[in-house]
Amino acid sequence: MTAVAAKDTRNEDKHRAILRAAEELFMQNGYATTSMDAIADHAGVSKQTIYAHFQNKENLFVGMMEGMCCRYGYPMECMLGEAQAGKSPADTLSALGMQKLRLIALPDAMGLFRLVISESTRNPELGRIFYEQGPKFTNKLLSDLLDAYVKAGTLKISNTSAAAETFYAMLCQPLHLKLMIGVDVDTSEKALKQHLDEVVTRFIKAYS
Amino acid sequence: MTAVAAKDTRNEDKHRAILRAAEELFMQNGYATTSMDAIADHAGVSKQTIYAHFQNKENLFVGMMEGMCCRYGYPMECMLGEAQAGKSPADTLSALGMQKLRLIALPDAMGLFRLVISESTRNPELGRIFYEQGPKFTNKLLSDLLDAYVKAGTLKISNTSAAAETFYAMLCQPLHLKLMIGVDVDTSEKALKQHLDEVVTRFIKAYS
DNA sequence: CTGCGTTTGGACTCACCAGTCCATATATGT
DNA sequence: ACATATATGGACTGGTGAGTCCAAACGCAG
Incomplete structure (x- = not known):
């Protein structure tokens, strides 16, 4: 029995890609003018995936901002x-x-x-x-x-x-x-x- | 013959009201989130009047900003x-x-x-x-x-x-x-x- | 009073957008 | 292989908003 099991990292990878795309687009265009569709495109994920990770636009924004401030x-x-x-x-x-x-x-x-x-x-x-x-x-x-x-x-x-x-x-x-x-x-x-x-x-x- | 003729100031009054409303709302809500409808309401004019004075939203914004900077x-x-x-x-x-x-x-x-x-x-x-x-x-x-x-x-x-x-x-x-x-x-x-x-x-x- | 500039309310078009729904595909772990 | 979590593409709803159009009202100046 292996001590360390393989791990599904899709979640983390997608999560990171979403945050990174959000950073770039929010910083470039501001909050109001950046659409979730654009972030999805930029992250290379579907919009529904964003909503699987983040409750709504504001939630994504705050999460992104906290990450950057850290x-x-x-x-x-x-x-x-x-x-x-x-x-x-x-x-x-x-x-x-x-x-x-x-x-x-x-x-x-x-x-x-x-x-x-x-x-x-x-x-x-x-x-x-x-x-x-x-x-x-x-x-x-x-x-x-x-x-x-x-x-x-x-x-x-x-x-x-x-x-x-x-x-x-x-x-x-x-x-x-x-x-x-x-x-x-x-x-x-x-x-x-x-x-x-x-x-x-x-x-x-x-x-x- | 009078030296000074009476003058129609409706233009100026409305113009000023529009700019003042624009200042308040743009400052309060930001550019993108402020609608022309809201500015019209706030100024107490019709939206068409705004467009009679300013070519478009950006034009109003720039005019307002220049006025404030001055x-x-x-x-x-x-x-x-x-x-x-x-x-x-x-x-x-x-x-x-x-x-x-x-x-x-x-x-x-x-x-x-x-x-x-x-x-x-x-x-x-x-x-x-x-x-x-x-x-x-x-x-x-x-x-x-x-x-x-x-x-x-x-x-x-x-x-x-x-x-x-x-x-x-x-x-x-x-x-x-x-x-x-x-x-x-x-x-x-x-x-x-x-x-x-x-x-x-x-x-x-x-x-x- | 008349002519005309200014303003109005309302309707409209078209585009955009947050968020939702759905059936299906994909990928992982056992 | 199978079960399940994750992700997808696309369609959709309902609302918002920039700008346009229109007929009519209003107000000013002569």
């Missing part, structure tokens, strides 16, 4: 080890900062943000999930680091949580806004590095 | 005289900053932002118009002021344009994000003032 903070968390290795504040901020810049410029991240902004009024839970898995999480990572620097006497910050928010705001907001609304902005590695350096310099000056 | 920078421009009266950087930044905080928290401003974010991929002109009448304009106002302080030797800023962006990012982004996605945030006058003071302090320290 993936949001992951890359930043992976950076944490690297950033902790006894480095100076400037080095730490630079490493985390560059990672954050790259993250917000990802098409998926931008698509997710767009959906949250446009759909969170009619489904407020989306905003909460997005915030907790995303900004709140990444801010916490940074504020913990800042706490360590404060304890070591390197920086003077009374509210590291607000300071972390401030750092990411300085770093990301101008670029993010332009990307989101399609205004020309230089996203070359050189330009990003320059901006990052300037922000790190100013931030440290402001908090030391 | 109103975006106006309050900030009005602040300009006040802010210039030989004040210190801190006082100037505080005055402009508080005005900006109030502006971004206006339901109309938030609704406009939401529409720009969600609709600018399919109509890129919206992003451009919004950016130029809004952020770019208000940033220019501030960077001109910063230029004056730099010339007077009060602040040390090599790129006032970027610095203006940074100031507004520090000031507005954390609050704005939370407002936009419906996360709890303290918007009491006291909390705003406190945040503003902190940001002004840090900004000046970073650039002097």
